[in-house]
Structure formats: C-alpha cells, structure tokens
Amino acid sequence: MDFVKYQALGNDYLVVDPRLTGFEPTPEAVRLLCDRHFGVGADGVLLGPIGPCDPGAVQDPVRLRIFNSDGSECEKSGNGLRMFALYLTEHYRYPARFALRTIAGTAPVGVLDPIAGVVEVGMGKARLTAVDEAFTAGGRELRVTRVDVGNPHAVVPLAEISPELARELGPAIGRHPSLPEGSNVQLVRVLGRGAIEIEIWERGAGYTLASGSSGCAAAAAVRTLGLVGDTVEVRMPGGAIEIRIEDDEITMTGTARPVASGRFAPAFRAALDGC
Numbered sequence: 001m002d003f004v005k006y007q008a009l010g011n012d013y014l015v016v017d018p019r020l021t022g023f024e025p026t027p028e029a030v031r032l033l034c035d036r037h038f039g040v041g042a043d044g045v046l047l048g049p050i051g052p053c054d055p056g057a058v059q060d061p062v063r064l065r066i067f068n069s070d071g072s073e074c075e076k077s078g079n080g081l082r083m084f085a086l087y088l089t090e091h092y093r094y095p096a097r098f099a100l101r102t103i104a105g106t107a108p109v110g111v112l113d114p115i116a117g118v119v120e121v122g123m124g125k126a127r128l129t130a131v132d133e134a135f136t137a138g139g140r141e142l143r144v145t146r147v148d149v150g151n152p153h154a155v156v157p158l159a160e161i162s163p164e165l166a167r168e169l170g171p172a173i174g175r176h177p178s179l180p181e182g183s184n185v186q187l188v189r190v191l192g193r194g195a196i197e198i199e200i201w202e203r204g205a206g207y208t209l210a211s212g213s214s215g216c217a218a219a220a221a222v223r224t225l226g227l228v229g230d231t232v233e234v235r236m237p238g239g240a241i242e243i244r245i246e247d248d249e250i251t252m253t254g255t256a257r258p259v260a261s262g263r264f265a266p267a268f269r270a271a272l273d274g275c
C-alpha cells in the first residue's frame with residue numbers, strides 16, 4: 001500500500017506513510033501526486049508517521065508533515081489532523097486519545113467515534129494579529145481580522161458570501177504583498193450567536209470545500225468581534241464542524257472518512273522519484 005486517501009467534509013488528503021513508501025516530498029513530487037488529472041488527486045499530502053510511532057507510548061506525540069497541493073509545506077491542517085488521527089487508529093491500533101505533532105506544535109486528538117469518523121482536536125490558542133483592519137484587495141475596501149492558529153488566516157465578515165467571491169477575493173487577499181507568508185482566507189456570514197457560514201480559499205490549495213484550521217480561525221475572529229459566543233457551528237460547503245473556545249483554547253470536532261488505499265503504478269512511481 002503506497003497511499004490512503006481520506007476526505008474530511010470534501011477536503012481530501014493522501015496519507016503517505018514513510019514506513020511503507022520511500023516517498024521524497026519534493027514540491028514537484030507533491031504537485032504530481034495531488035494533480036487531479038495526471039496524479040492521484042488531493043488538496044494535500046499528509047506524510048507520516050515520521051520517527052517514533054508506538055501505540056503503547058501515547059504520551060509521545062506522533063510527528064507528521066503536511067503539504068499543500070502546490071507543493072508548499074504548511075504548519076498545520078485541522079482536517080489533516082483529524083484524518084491522520086483516524087489513520088493511526090485504523091492502521092497502527094492507536095487508542096482513542098493521543099497527540100500529534102506538526103511544525104505548529106503538539107495537538108491532542110480524541111477519536112470519539114471511529115466508525116463514524118468523529119474526531120476532536122485541541123487546536124491551541126488563536127493569536128489575533130490584526131482586528132477589524134482596513135484592507136484593500138481586489139479593488140475593494142474590506143475589513144479583515146487576521147488570526148494565527150498555527151498557520152495564518154485572514155477572516156472577512158460579509159453580509160453575503162459565495163464560492164465565486166471566495167475564488168476572487170481569496171487570492172487577492174491571500175497573496176497580498178503585505179502578507180509575505182501568504183494567508184488562508186475565509187469569507188464569513190454570521191448566522192446567529194452559535195452558527196456561521198464560511199467560504200474558503202486555502203493558501204497553497206485554492207478554493208476548498210472545507211478547512212478545519214479555517215473554521216477555527218473564523219470562529220475565533222467573529223467571537224473577538226463580539227458576534228458569536230463560545231460554541232460555534234461552522235458551516236462550510238462540504239459540511240459542518242463544531243468549534244468550542246474555553247479560556248482561549250480552541251477545540252474542533254468533526255468527521256473524516258477513509259476513501260481508498262492504493263498502489264502507485266510502476267511508471268507513476270518512477271515519475272514521482274524523478275521529480
């Protein structure tokens with residue numbers, strides 16, 4: 001087995017396990033793997049477990065690396081953490097509670113229902129780097145709240161949101177020269193004190209149907225703006241996650257599902273190795 005494909009509310013990742021597949025994650029190889037026409041197809045790659053992985057030592061976080069479909073490496077992915085948690089319970093017999101480690105740090109995970117794929121992740125604290133700041137992008141005057149939840153996000157509350165607007169404003173904000181690291185972008189419509197709807201443009205992957213870290217960032221931003229309470233249902237085109245914020249600590253709960261596992265054809269494997 002060379003890869004397992006998972007999806008979390010329509011945000012899809014390939015788990016590539018270094019213990020099974022000697023895959024070198026060059027940007028070109030990740031791009032080819034994620035290409036929906038010339039490769040397997042995904043929004044990103046979860047490479048792991050890297051290093052120690054022992055279900056008898058759950059106090060040791062299991063390390064993984066996360067790549068976007070454009071080949072860039074990112075610090076964190078909320079959906080990716082849920083998918084990788086399921087991978088460890090399904091393929092390494094991990095128990096319900098353990099911890100994962102990415103560039104952004106350690107995240108406790110809880111597989112609440114392995115059959116339905118319900119996973120809870122401690123996403124840490126949101127760091128607000130700009131609150132309700134005037135921002136001009138795509139020829140529009142916007143109000144943007146920037147949030148770091150381990151990776152960077154720019155949250156834009158609007159009265160009306162749509163996939164088209166996310167595809168238009170996403171790159172204009174996310175690749176703005178004032179944000180040299182780039183940013184994930186969320187357009188947010190507040191539905192009430194306990195629910196928001198978001199459209200997402202991901203740094204390194206473009207428009208996606210769902211994003212866990214985006215949901216956390218959007219909920220934290222509108223909570224700081226006083227528009228929602230501590231528990232928020234975040235509705236995305238691919239489905240909803242629940243965000244709870246207690247003492248500034250964010251907990252995300254949502255589903256993820258395995259889709260398929262497979263082998264690379266020898267010629268495709270050779271192309272990956274040649275990247």
Ligand SMILES: N[C@H](CCC[C@H](N)C(=O)O)C(=O)O
Pocket residue numbers: 011068073074075076077078079080151152184202203204205210211212213214
């Ligand atoms: N799909 C991911 C977001 C990946 C973040 C990535 N696009 C970045 O460059 O930070 C999630 O569920 O959180």
